[in-house]
Amino acid sequence: MTEHMEATALALDAYVRHLFGDLANGHRTDHVEAEGLLHAxxxxxxxxxxxxxxxxxxxxxxxxxxxxxxxxxxxxxxxxFRLDAEVQFRDHGAEPHRGFITELKSAGPGQDPECVLRIPGIIDPQHTGTSALMPATRMVPLSTRTAGTVFSASAAEDTITDLLTRLPAGHRTSDTDGDPHVLADLAELSTALAAWSGTQPEHVLQHLRYRAGQIHRTGEDWSSTARRAATGFPNDIAAVLAGEQPTRTSSSSRPDPPRANRHPRQM
Structure with missing residues (x-):
């Protein structure tokens, strides 16, 4: 029995004792009893x-x-797979990255659907087929000081963006100013999200800092889903950190055929 399974069994033991005292058989050996207790x-x-x-x-x-x-x-x-699904590459020889599906496109009857991934901390969207992907290992839940418990990678991304958006404009480009509780949460969340995505905390934070700056400037009330669907990241992080508008590189072409980028360009 794994550590989590044993912890679950102990929690159910305590639940049973508190409500019912000692039952005749016990959920560890009686499947019918276990099913009823789990339902309750x-x-x-x-x-x-x-x-x-x-x-x-x-x-x-x-x-x-x-x-x-x-x-x-x-x-x-x-x-x-659906949009916003948390995925990772099946090929153990590929880079150990995890991310979110932002686009899905049918490639025709009997062919592998194409998709685009957003990986926190990597500039370029990753193009691949769904057969190259598998559900990602879940991020370990993290308790924060200012935003409750974060249970998933997508929630961590949204929480970081929200925290950055709430900071005054003059504080979003510095890691030394602002509410110390918010800054501590930002540091821990970016570290956890980077560990999950296979990138670096500073790269994750820079990407989401730019996205938060966009939200703050436009004043739009974007939903979490809309923010997660955003795929554009700056090519000049130094300019972003200096408070300047980054220079965008225009590109209207899409890779053909789509394939996983095994050596993605990082910050």
């Missing part, structure tokens, strides 16, 4: 979350979708 515990967890104003609908939807991604019992055989 999940219902109680949902009620607990809702009573604390947590969005349990989105949480349950995300958990179900993650289960589908991993080929669980409820898998639809016609299912393919």
């Amino acid at each position: 515990l999940v219902v109680d967890l949902i009620n607990y979350g809702e009573s604390n104003r947590l969005d349990m609908v989105d949480l349950l939807d995300a958990l179900t979708q993650a289960r589908i991604d991993r080929g669980g019992a409820i898998t639809n055989l016609r299912y393919s």
Whole structure:
């Protein structure tokens, strides 16, 4: 039994003792009893979350979708990866990067769908086929000082962007100014997201700092999904950090055929 499984079993032991005392058989040996207890515990967890104003609908939807991604019992055989899915490359010889699907395109009947990935900390969007991908290992949940617990890589990306957007404009280009709790959260979140994506914390933070600057300048109320779908990153981070508008490199061509970039250009 893994460490997480044992921790779950101990939590269920405590739940049983608190509500029912000692049951006749015990969930560790009686599958029927275990199923009933798990059902009751999940219902109680949902009620607990809702009573604390947590969005349990989105949480349950995300958990179900993650289960589908991993080929669980409820898998639809016609299912393919969706937009914003957290993925990594199947090929162990490829760079150990993880990211999010930002575009999906059918390549024709019987052909592997094409997709574009956004990898936090890498400038260039990565082009590949879905057959080269697999569901990504989940990021370890991280408790923050200012934004609660972050449970996923996409949530970490959104939280970093939100924290940067909330900082005064004069503080977004410095790691020494601003609320120390916010800065500590930014440091820990960027480190965790970089460890997940296979890049560097400073590269992740620079990318998201630029995106936060765009949101602050436009004043738009972008949704989390819209922010995650953004794929444009600056080619001149030094200019961004100096408060200047980066020079964009125009490109209207797309790689043909799409393939994974095994040596992506990093910051």
